Amino acid sequence: xxxxxxxxxxxxxxxxxxxxxxxxxxSTPAVTKFMNIIPLTDVTQAEDIIKMFAQLSKEKKGNRxxxxxxxxxxxxxxxxxxxxxxxxxxxxxxYELGEPYWGHGYMKEALMKLLEVGFASFALNRIxxxxxxxxxxxxxLLEKIGFQNEGLLRQYEKAKGRYIDLYLxxxxxxxxxx
Numbered sequence: 001x002x003x004x005x006x007x008x009x010x011x012x013x014x015x016x017x018x019x020x021x022x023x024x025x026x027s028t029p030a031v032t033k034f035m036n037i038i039p040l041t042d043v044t045q046a047e048d049i050i051k052m053f054a055q056l057s058k059e060k061k062g063n064r065x066x067x068x069x070x071x072x073x074x075x076x077x078x079x080x081x082x083x084x085x086x087x088x089x090x091x092x093x094x095y096e097l098g099e100p101y102w103g104h105g106y107m108k109e110a111l112m113k114l115l116e117v118g119f120a121s122f123a124l125n126r127i128x129x130x131x132x133x134x135x136x137x138x139x140x141l142l143e144k145i146g147f148q149n150e151g152l153l154r155q156y157e158k159a160k161g162r163y164i165d166l167y168l169x170x171x172x173x174x175x176x177x178x
Contacts, residue, residue: 011065021075089125
């Protein structure tokens with residue numbers, strides 16, 4: 001799936017030309033606070049992230065979409081599968097929005113389309129998301145779209161020089177009604 005559409009959004013697989021706009025988003029401390037990256041300091045870092053996702057997509061192990069406002073064409077964030085596990089029909093989602101676009105329901109709309117693609121086109125049975133306990137906005141979003149909190153993974157990842165706890169959320173195909 002190279003591109004997707006919703007009522008207000010257009011999603012397209014990350015492209016090299018997105019690097020300057022994604023650099024702006026990924027260099028914002030408020031945006032990267034709960035991501036596993038520190039704020040970027042150079043556009044080449046955004047280019048490297050785009051290349052990493054292109055390789056994952058080529059290997060069918062992940063993919064990432066740039067999210068655009070359909071009305072204006074503004075790039076507002078990304079979402080996609082950080083990991084695809086074909087052997088177990090499972091995927092893990094990740095997402096972020098530029099700060100000016102928070103609170104407008106854009107990510108809910110994008111994730112609903114992503115879930116549809118995951119369950120129908122990628123034939124996934126289970127979609128997961130890992131979220132830091134302090135990330136109440138993301139937790140609220142996942143709960144709103146039907147994800148279940150399966151519990152706390154203690155000191156699960158090392159991020160920004162420290163071990164962090166993560167909640168594991170999941171949604172099963174049978175729960176999504178697809």
